[in-house]
Amino acid sequence: MxxxxxxxxxxxxxxxxxxxxxxxxxxxxxxxxxxxxxxxxxxxxxxxxxxxxxxxxxxxxxxxxxxxxxxxxxxxxxxxxxxxxxxxxxxxRKITSKEAGRKLEEAVKLIREARYIIFIGVGSSGALAEYGARYFTNIGLESYAISDPYQAVKGKGAPDVLSIVLSASGETDKIIERVVKLREEAPAKIISITNHPETTLSKLSNINLTYGFQTEYSAYDPLENLTSQLPVIAFIEILAHQAMEKADKCN
The missing domain is CATH 1.10.10.10 (Winged helix-like DNA-binding domain superfamily/Winged helix DNA-binding domain)
Structure with a gap:
């Protein structure tokens, strides 16, 4: 096949x-x-x-x-x-293309310019936000995770704070509400990671990274999105390593 x-x-x-x-x-x-x-x-x-x-x-x-x-x-x-x-x-294969490389470079630039990074997600994406914050921190990039959409954001609206927002659908209401508030507090910077590019979240982001997997839902609960999150982990680790490699070259 x-x-x-x-x-x-x-x-x-x-x-x-x-x-x-x-x-x-x-x-x-x-x-x-x-x-x-x-x-x-x-x-x-x-x-x-x-x-x-x-x-x-x-x-x-x-x-x-x-x-x-x-x-x-x-x-x-x-x-x-x-x-x-x-x-x-x-x-x-797709993320090794020149086009994907340019977008990743733009994202890495925002990461390097940030004083610290906030990972935001709910549900399964909330667990990935926790993973992302821990991975970034362990590699030397100060990061925090927010898996509760109503949790206060440290230093919100500050120009040197970057939010990395995770949502497979890119349409989760609580996430959209949170991002809209962040956008109102210009010059907030946002990188989103979604499954598809044409989403509300992607349009609200400075940079949107997508992976284009076939959407999968639970047979037990049709509302539960089971789309593979392996690409999200890949994006997190690639961004962290590229940001640190750039920093090492500049030192």
Whole structure:
């Protein structure tokens, strides 16, 4: 089973989609094809093939071929584990792209400029906020966690205080209310980490980091969001390490 994130596939234009469909229909033979041979087979330009690669989260055709070749090993894993591993693999590839790198650099800049950092989240995101604050503090970045939306914020509204807000949906009412209050106290700075980019929280943030996982809900309680939070942990650790690496280079 070969799978790609729907949001990536939707970005393909007509010629890129034709190339993508050809690949899926000829998985057994494309491994030996060069970019030029693939382009000739689909009657498109090599530039079209390269654009398709980038939109799917790969730097080039060789990287995409390697990924496709190795998916057969993952199909032996139980489906629920397979889907999470596949999505995580695509996410990790995406955050190594130039576009993601630029956004991470902007986030790291805000972190380095902050006197201290406040992680905010409720429910499962509240637990991740606690983890984030502890991880940042342990690496040398003074941080606090707020998992109660009504808890007072130390130094709120101060220009050198940064809030990192965690919410898978980006639409949790209590979180939105908290962020609106922070935004009213300009020049509050906010980094949000959400599953999708087009959310209320992302629009209220200075920088929004997204991971684009398939949304999953509990069979026991349909209102409980069970979307994997592995990317949130990855973002937290990447930001912490990059901030400290930048600090070390400046010293």
């Amino acid at each position: 070969i799978d790609f994130l729907p949001e990536q596939v939707r970005t393909l234009n007509e010629l890129e989609t034709a190339t993508f469909n050809f690949i899926l229909s000829n998985l057994s033979s494309i491994d030996k094809m060069s970019v030029r041979q693939l382009a000739q087979a689909v009657h498109v330009s090599t530039a079209t093939v390269m654009r398709m690669n980038r939109k799917l989260g790969f730097e080039g055709w060789v990287e995409l071929k390697y990924y496709l070749k190795n998916q057969n090993q993952l199909t032996e894993i139980p489906v629920n584990y397979y889907e999470n591993l596949l999505q995580l693999d695509l996410f990790l």
